[in-house]
Amino acid sequence: MIFPREVSVGDLEIVCPTVVLAEGKDDAELVQYLLKKHSTDLPDLDGKVQVINCDGVDNIHKLVITVATSDLFQSRPGTLGIVTDEDTLERALAQIAPVLDTHAGTRLPHPGEVHTVAGKRTGLFASPGRGQRGAVEGLYLAVASPERRRLASTYIDDVEQALEPVKHRQKAELQAVLAGLPLSPRSPGDALQTNKRLIHDAAGFSPLIEWLRLLAAS
Known part of the structure; x- marks a missing residue:
């Protein structure tokens, strides 16, 4: 599911054990599409993922707090995936790392990786920035x-x-x-x-698909 941008952080309810925070609308819709397209390959994520459009890099850390402090995330093993752009990664990390440590007791892995700390799985994916090879816009145009x-x-x-x-x-x-x-x-x-045309025609989607597989792994 993708929550619209008008939903405020305070009104957002975490309803799935796996949450993917996407920096923008394009990223959120791409993740949602790939989850649907590859549902047979990702059975552990089929229907169990809440995809949230953060509507900008400066909102990601606020939603990290919302997820980390939610009853669902605190009461059971949870998985948090974060998708941001490579050209805003440094800014995102500076904001996310402190709140992730404080509110979830965990830390971010390197981009493209997923790890488990204190029973919580955390993943980070950095999409190529605008104008770079593999950028979301270019991948859409390719298909x-x-x-x-x-x-x-x-x-x-x-x-x-x-x-x-x-x-x-x-x-x-x-x-x-x-x-x-x-x-x-x-x-x-x-x-x-x-x-x-099949989604596989855009080879640049492959790293994100592989990252989602890592996120789904037990």
């Missing part, structure tokens, strides 16, 4: 149909201007692709689900 990309190219400049101050052409192209057809999906997750 977009040629026709959708062709239509997007006709007005990408307008989209890019509308996204200022983002000033990131790949992000603009992604938005243009998603808006390129009359019945276009309204989110990257929907775009992937309606695409005919």
Whole structure:
């Protein structure tokens, strides 16, 4: 499940033993899609994961506290996975590490790893940052149909201007692709689900899938 951005931290209820905190909406929807797509490969996570869109790197540590202090997480062995961007990783770690130690008695592993401390499993995944090879935007574009990309190219400049101050052409192209057809999906997750090509066509997803497998391992 993906909680919308308007849900406040105080109102958020932790309802699953495994929680994945994703830095942004694109990351959250990608994780949710991969969990659904690979449910047969990840039976320990099927229907047992709460995916939360943190709506920005500066909110992750607040949600770490919410998860770590929840009745569900404190009363039984729990798993907390954190997905952030490589270009904001240092900032995220500076905020997350102290609260994770204080409220959960554990620490973060290296990116791409999952470990167990004091009975609690914790995992960290760093997605390539914007413009880098393997960035979420680029992976979505890799599975977009040629026709959708062709239509997007006709007005990408307008989209890019509308996204200022983002000033990131790949992000603009992604938005243009998603808006390129009359019945276009309204989110990257929907775009992937309606695409005919298999998710494996985007090889860059493989590290995240492997990390989710680690998260699911007992």
